[in-house]
Amino acid sequence: MTMTHARAIFAVFALFPLFAATPVTAAPASPPSGAPRVDYHQHLVSPAFSRIVSLPVFDAAALIRRMDEAGVERAVVLSTGYSMADERKGLPDPDRLTREENDWTSAEVAGSGGRLVGFCGVNPLRDDALREIRRCLALPGMIGLKLHFGNSGVSLRNPRHLARMEEIFAAAGAAGAPVLVHMRARGGENFGGPDAALFIEHLLPRAAGSDVIVAHFGGAGPGYPEQADEVMAVFAAAVARHDPRLRRTWFDMATIFTPESSDEDAQRIARRIRQIGPSRTLYGSDLLVAPGMPSIGQTWGLITTRLGLSRSELRQIAGNRLSFIR
Numbered sequence: 001m002t003m004t005h006a007r008a009i010f011a012v013f014a015l016f017p018l019f020a021a022t023p024v025t026a027a028p029a030s031p032p033s034g035a036p037r038v039d040y041h042q043h044l045v046s047p048a049f050s051r052i053v054s055l056p057v058f059d060a061a062a063l064i065r066r067m068d069e070a071g072v073e074r075a076v077v078l079s080t081g082y083s084m085a086d087e088r089k090g091l092p093d094p095d096r097l098t099r100e101e102n103d104w105t106s107a108e109v110a111g112s113g114g115r116l117v118g119f120c121g122v123n124p125l126r127d128d129a130l131r132e133i134r135r136c137l138a139l140p141g142m143i144g145l146k147l148h149f150g151n152s153g154v155s156l157r158n159p160r161h162l163a164r165m166e167e168i169f170a171a172a173g174a175a176g177a178p179v180l181v182h183m184r185a186r187g188g189e190n191f192g193g194p195d196a197a198l199f200i201e202h203l204l205p206r207a208a209g210s211d212v213i214v215a216h217f218g219g220a221g222p223g224y225p226e227q228a229d230e231v232m233a234v235f236a237a238a239v240a241r242h243d244p245r246l247r248r249t250w251f252d253m254a255t256i257f258t259p260e261s262s263d264e265d266a267q268r269i270a271r272r273i274r275q276i277g278p279s280r281t282l283y284g285s286d287l288l289v290a291p292g293m294p295s296i297g298q299t300w301g302l303i304t305t306r307l308g309l310s311r312s313e314l315r316q317i318a319g320n321r322l323s324f325i326r
Contacts, residue, residue, distance in 0.1 A: 061118070074325055077118050080105075099281055106118055120139075144179060147165075189224075193234045251280055
């Protein structure tokens with residue numbers, strides 16, 4: 001990768017903090033162990049969002065074409081409505097923009113012939129968040145909730161934020177709505193194992209009736225930093241002691257292993273997969289039209305060839321299908 005290319009990618013994500021991407025180098029185009037049945041971490045780009053982040057519009061039809069190329073049956077589409085209420089963007093009337101983004105996502109997934117399911121996006125710290133969750137979950141095709149702690153400025157170490165997140169998780173649990181959570185705090189500061197402990201103690205019990213997916217193996221991507229591994233160590237210990245609060249908790253691998261990841265990264269990721277179990281490990285690829293993002297086949301190819309997982313472990317991950325998407 002040239003320095004010019006690297007600066008271009010950095011410039012895009014300086015404006016677009018909710019996603020991160022690693023430029024693609026050589027990677028297997030065809031997964032040797034069979035494609036994953038479900039991509040649990042996908043996004044679309046609406047016309048409104050396209051103007052904000054300077055990315056091309058990416059609708060349901062375009063995503064399904066990418067899925068067909070890779071042999072993926074279904075995908076979970078995470079509305080970027082939460083990003084509209086990121087105060088750093090300074091957008092006017094963010095609650096209206098959040099509603100409109102959720103409405104657009106609903107229309108796209110509802111027209112996918114059952115290939116896509118939608119998760120509502122809200123900034124949980126907004127006064128309107130609970131009302132919008134209830135409204136959005138009633139929209140066609142919208143069955144779950146996406147929370148992005150970093151984008152929304154949430155820190156579980158802040159008592160006020162923690163209490164608010166208990167409210168949000170209780171609402172999801174009462175609705176039986178699955179929740180996908182980008183746990184990493186804004187900027188990655190003051191974040192690590194203690195946050196996973198707070199998540200287990202305070203939030204998982206509130207959503208006991210729902211599946212909860214921890215995105216990016218506790219980090220943000222690209223890559224798998226020490227902080228994410230600290231988070232996963234806490235979750236792995238809870239799994240090892242058969243903590244009942246993790247009965248319906250899962251972990252997606254979106255963007256954690258890249259072409260530039262080291263053999264040491266591969267070993268750490270494989271160790272955590274085996275500790276939490278392949279049955280709790282979900283495939284996800286993230287926004288496919290962000291600069292430098294690998295294709296679904298390329299990311300799965302990296303997982304199948306470089307993590308050192310057995311064929312049975314890979315088959316389990318590729319075949320994992322949670323109840324909300326059956």
